[in-house]
Amino acid sequence: MTSDNDRRRGLFARLRGRPGAPSRGRRRLGAAVRLVAALMLAGGAYTVLAPGAAAQENPPLSSAAADGKALFDVSCVTCHGRNAQGVEGRGPSLVGVGAASVEFQVSTGRMPMARQEAQAARKPEVFTRDEIDQLAAYVQELGGGPVVPAGDNLHADGNVAIGGELYRINCSQCHAFSGGGGALSSGKYAPSLAPATDRQIYSAMLSGPQNMPVFGDNQITPEQKADIIAYIQQTLKDDGDPGGFFNLGRYGPSTEGVAIFFVGIVALVFASLWIAGKS
Amino acid sequence: MSSQTGQPALPGGEPLDVNDPRLSRFDIVREGARRDDIEIVHYEPQVAAGTKAERRMVRTVAAFFLLTGLASTAFLAVYIWWPWEYEPGRGGDKLYTPLLGVTLGIALLAVGFGILTWGKKLLPKEVSIQDRHEGAVPTEDQRITGETMAYMADELGVKRRPLLGVSLLAGLLPVGAVAAAPLVGGLISDPHKDNQMMTTGFAPRDGQKIRLVREDGRPIRPADISAGGQITVFPGVEHGVSNQYADSPTLLIHLRDADAEASRRNNEREGHGGYMWGNYAAYSKICTHAGCPASLYEQQTNRLLCPCHQSQFLITDNAKPIFGPASRRLPQLPIEVDAEGYFVATSDYTEPVGPDFWERP
Amino acid sequence: MKRRKFDVAAVPGNTARAVDDRFQVATPLRRLLNKVFPDHWSFLLGEIALFSFIVLLLTGVFLTFFFEPTMTEVIYNGSYAPLRGTPMSAAYASTLDISFDVRGGLIMRQMHHWAALLFMAAIVVHMLRVFFTGAFRKPRETNWIIGSLLFWVGFLAGFTGYSLPDDGLSGTGLRIASAIMLSIPVIGSWVTAAVFNGEFPGTIIISRFFIAHVLLIPGLLVALITVHLGLVFKQKHTQWPGPGRTNGNVVGERMFPRYAIKQGGFFMVVFGVIALMGGLFQINPVWLFGPYEAWVVSAASQPDWYVMFLDGSTRLMPDWEITIPIGEGYVIPPLFWPTVVLPGILVAISLLYPFMEARHLKDYRSHNLLQRPRDVPFRTGLGAMAITFYVILTLSGANDVIADKFHISLNAMTWAGRIGLLLLPPLAYYVTYRICLGLQQHDREVLAHGVETGIIRRLPDGRFVEVHQPLGSGDGHGELEYVGWVVPKKMNRLGALGPAIRGFFYPIERPAEAPVSPGHPPVEPRPEREEITSGETRP
Secondary structure (H helix, E strand, O other), rough: HHHHHHHHHHOOOOHHOOOOOHHHHHHHHHHHHHHHHHHHHHHHHHHHHOHHHHHOOOOOOHHHHHHHHHHHHOOOOOHHHHHHHOOOOOOOOOOOOHHHHHHHHOOOOOOOOOOOOOOOOOOOOOOOHHHHHHHHHHHHHHOOOOOOOOOOOOOOOOOOHHHHHHHHHHHHHHHHHOOOEEEOOOOOEEEEOOOHHHHHHHHHHHHHHOOOOOOOOOOOOHHHHHHHHHHHHHHHHHHHOOOOOOHHHOOHHHHHHHHHHHHHHHHHHHHHHHOOOOO | OOOOOOOOOOOOOOOOOOHHHHHHHHHHHHHEEEEEEEEEEEOOOOOOOHHHHHHHHHHHHHHHHHHHHHHHHHHHHHHHHHOOOOOOOOHHOOOOOHHHHHHHHHHHHHHHHHHHHHHHHOEEEEEEEOOOOOOOOOHHHHHHHHHHHHHHHHOOOOOOOOHHHHHHHHHHHHHHHHHHHHHHHHHHOOOHHHHOOOOOOOOEEOOOOOEOOOOOEEEEHHHOOOEEEEEEEEOOOOOOOHHHOOOOEEEEOOOOHHHHHHHHHHHHHHOOOOOOEEOOOEEEOOOOOOOOOOOOEOOOOEEEEEEOOOOEEHHHHHOOOEEOOOOOOOEOOEEOOOOOOEEEEOOOOOOOOOOOOOOOO | EEEEEEEEHHHHHHHHHHHHHHHHHHHHHHHOOEEEEEHHHHHHHHHHHHHHHHHHHHHHHHHOOOOOOOOOOOOOOOOOHHOOOOEEEEEHHHHHHHHHHHHHHHHOOOOOOOHHHHHHHHHHHHHHHHOOOOOOOOOHHHHHHHHHHHHHHHHHHHHHHHOOOHHHHOOOOOOHHHHHHHHOOOOOHHHHHHHHHOOOOOOHHHHHHHHHHHHHHHHHHHHHHHHHHHHHHHHHOOOOOOEEOOOOOEEEEEEHHHHHHHHHHHHHHHHHHHHHHHHHEEOOOOHHEEEOOOOOOOOOOOOOHHHHHHHHHHHHHHOOOOOEEOOOOOOEOOOOHHHHHHHHHHHHHHHHHHHHHHHHOOOOOOOOOOOOOOHHHHHHHHHHHHHHHHHHHHHHHHHHHHHHOOOOOOHHHHHHHHHHHHHHHHHHHHHHHHHHHHHHHHHHHHHOEEEEEHHHHHHHOOOEEEEEEEEOOOOOOOOOOOOOOOOOOHHHHHOOOOOOOOOOOOOOOOOEEEEEOOOOOOOOOOOOOOOOOOOOOOO
């Protein structure tokens, strides 16, 4: 569908760094290069992900990471184990999850978890921003992984129209058209996006927390992520509801049905009671 | 208007002479009502003319009407001068519709309550009794009408001349069919033309396997999807990413190692060995229950939830339904990677995609 | 010739005479003006539906001036920035234009939608009133059938209108509708192909729905509503039992002027409430849903409330697929039962109920007096059962929203709905039946013994009794017969009841029928209790 869209084609052409269709030979060559690159990437990811001997040798940590380790050993070690190797039945290994995951889980207050639940819920956060950075640095230095870019505003260059389309393909099935969230199987749920910051949305896409699928940079580019965040922050949250003071939670027909009975019918039944009542 | 509070009805059943100059207008009205079997048994003005109560009521009603004028003027002012064109962010335009609604609502409610107050408080109260005439169904009339109709049938003589009836029926039935034919014939369309219910955009064309592409038409490499990730893919044909191929949207999932292992094992059990490529599996996004895009993928539990009727499918076991109303697993698209490193569909779906129907094999 | 002074006061009379000389309307017009309508608040519920239908016509005509009912693909370039550059159907683009580029278009769209929801809600509430008071009995079965048809035709009107914008939510609904048609045994695929002109979604369905929504269905609705009102007029309205009210008369107000003025005022009130809702409550924000694309869906996808019971029944249905092993095998999908068979049964029951009840009770007389719900426990119980059934299905239609907002497991909601659907309706029947009997008994008790006064008196032997104010003759012995109308139960209700006809407790004419529970033995007053109750101070 979007192939009809010139502006967007321009964008994707830009992303791929070349206009139009290349010659057959060049395409073969490019494909070969990409295949090699992909294999190397996969191999690299494997070496990073595999809990090998490298992780246990404890390479020297940076000072931020050392501070993070101190925090970790106080607050997280019970479930995630020594050197974040994980504890069977309590908490997963954090080697290789990356700073993005730490950022999401800790800045939304999901970690540290109060108790084991089907799904960690958003809570007031326990750590300060600096402490979160230190924890993130520690986990990052343990085994690498995805990192959220710097800065609080990650949607400055975002295009809401592109973001909207990506949102509807990739996000709305769980978080709903309105961003209000929705139910998943057996008590799990996709949370509302209302309280989420740019960094939290970005880190969630990168790390795929809990049951959310991972949307890595290779699938949704950083530019596209900025578009999606722009759509969520500007259109879904800031834009308001042009249709009235009350948006009925934007739940769609279910709350509209409640409103027609509890506002419309109730008001009119009272009116008819008055009309037919004795003066 | 004369006040008649429960006065006994004028004597006698015979009609009054309405030309009698001594009769008031109310008397004539009452006589008219009586001719329609209505007895006005109670009639009483609610407020006496010229009293304080009447003046107060009149003022209330007038106030309502003036409020209508005021609110209507406000409506027009808002309609004309308030900024109404959409602007991003919380602009003043977001108040346009609410302001229109409030002013219009007040205007209409005020005129409504004005009229109601007028009718309810200023007009005389009455109780009238009207006869229904139901008990006295004129059976004589029933009989006369019945006989007339029977007589009409007799005149036509269909009973005596059965050929007339039969030929009329035989002749008119096709006429009815003629009326229906253009509609039915125009609407009818063979659902099995080009085997459209069994094929999707992934059917190989001219021996060429169809690529899996994203919503913007780019093909997909295995490295594009992280483990625990999923992506909606379309057939890489012209208009593949459009509602023309409403059955083709597919979910390409990169399973984690252990899950992929289980998935492969279950695939083989069902004779779907080789449908996956590496840790990647592709399942139709179109729910087999009612056709919604079943796409709420839970990457830890590997369940796929459909948001319309909550059918749940277990991706690691051939996407078989494990909860909810769906009775059939999601069809799996056999995939592989072509020489250039992009995903292609090895063949079309081997089961029909989308909701079930009677003649599904 | 001397020029006559123009007599203004005589103009109406002269005009009227001139008209009547030509058309002879005086007598029918007098009959029309002289029509008595009983007054009760519950008789105004149907009017809500009628008036919202008028609002629907007014706002709907406005919308057609701007709506483009085609599925031609266009690139949106209107003023709503978040969709600019998106390919979409012309129908969706013009809906966005109505919302953002037509001055005042958004409130018209929202008023149209709210009026539609109100229309259906008022139909249901009105129908419940008619059902619980027995107003559907002979001679009004035809009007009950027309009323039921109005619900189902309104249902179609709503669904076709809901689908017209071709947005992400309604397109999903349309796809489910196509799946429902597909599920019909034998002819399913042919029906679907005929409606969509091939495979879903095709390119013509919006145009077809448009003509159905703006011409065929409204035409049918207007016809049905006209007959409905004409029959009410011809058969005269039912009335509650009460003083002077019999099966053979109507007690109330003449239609003109007071009754008609009240109706006019009520129309304005209904219109005003719709305008307020259209302005204050955002409904169906299609700009958030995006254009319909077969691969896009949202969590919490629901149809409008009056379709939600079908969505609920579909969600609760177990995955029972029937395969018929003939030839290559044939399938009846589980979707068939809750979406085709269930509504079919509901239509049949709703159409036939008056006849089933009459047959069951062997009651073929004409009834113009209403029954209080408590006086017919079995019917009231059945109604409560039906409401429970419907409400459970409707709530199940939104069970994912409920699960999400109240932190309940989605799977648990489904199971609760399945079990509740089987258990709660019979329970509702039983409870309602008992409550009705209890209320009846209390009525009889008050009639026999009088109203509680709150005054406690000590008897010479030391007992305390509450003084009861007898309703009958002052000697305390007159037991009153129940006449099917409200029994005053508080002192301050005495004398404040019913219209101002004297002799409330002694009806001018006794009702032709004794309103006892059909199919149930008449309720006896509760046997006297010895404790602190009876106000009878027999010496």
